[in-house]
């Protein structure tokens with residue numbers, strides 16, 4: 059397929075929210091003023107039932123994006139065609155503005171883990187990831203976004219740092235970037251690199267969406283739990299990110315100990331304040 063046809067369906071702008079099951083009813087009843095929602099694609103891929111009916115009801119009210127964890131783009135396993143088929147059906151059904159997954163691997167020999175595992179940043183692994191992304195984009199008939207991971211270990215035999223790896227993957231596959239600012243901060247603290255230098259090395263025109271989330275301090279390292287408000291250093295790095303990349307649509311993620319909807323909405327409104335300033 060001609061890559062110029064890989065254009066998003068519609069658009070999102072401003073600070074959206076991750077859709078969580080305990081907020082469905084509140085959203086459908088009160089239709090809160092939220093510019094868009096991000097849905098976790100893996101929760102809606104069974105093909106029917108209440109989850110997809112709810113997803114369609116939300117999609118009828120708001121623009122949506124789809125974010126997943128199952129493509130396993132960094133695995134040496136071949137791309138799971140059955141998974142991609144179900145994802146394509148979901149994409150056709152919900153018409154999300156963006157479809158995204160991670161620079162990570164979650165499977166080996168067809169066995170899956172729930173964790174997004176890090177990969178060495180070598181020329182060989184880069185080719186694996188580029189091939190998987192290119193195939194995924196062909197199968198979906200559109201560009202995907204890939205998210206930078208948070209990590210707690212690095213490989214001695216990596217040939218390049220993560221920002222160079224991500225930049226080259228994006229250039230060679232034609233995909234976009236879902237820039238998780240919290241992950242950049244967490245990894246920069248865990249590995250001792252400059253978060254700002256990382257951001258400055260990324261291709262501006264490919265950064266299509268931003269994630270924010272809360273981490274946890276665990277003794278000598280930071281752990282990306284998605285169970286807290288966004289911490290102040292991440293808000294500060296977010297402002298620098300907006301200075302570099304402009305008012306990129308931003309999503310606040312909260313996956314564990316999900317609070318009342320208003321708490322989540324408050325975090326999005328804070329992101330919106332910085333987005334308005336950046337404009």
Ligand SMILES: [Fe+2]
Nearest residue numbers: 205238269311
């Ligand atoms: Fe994220």
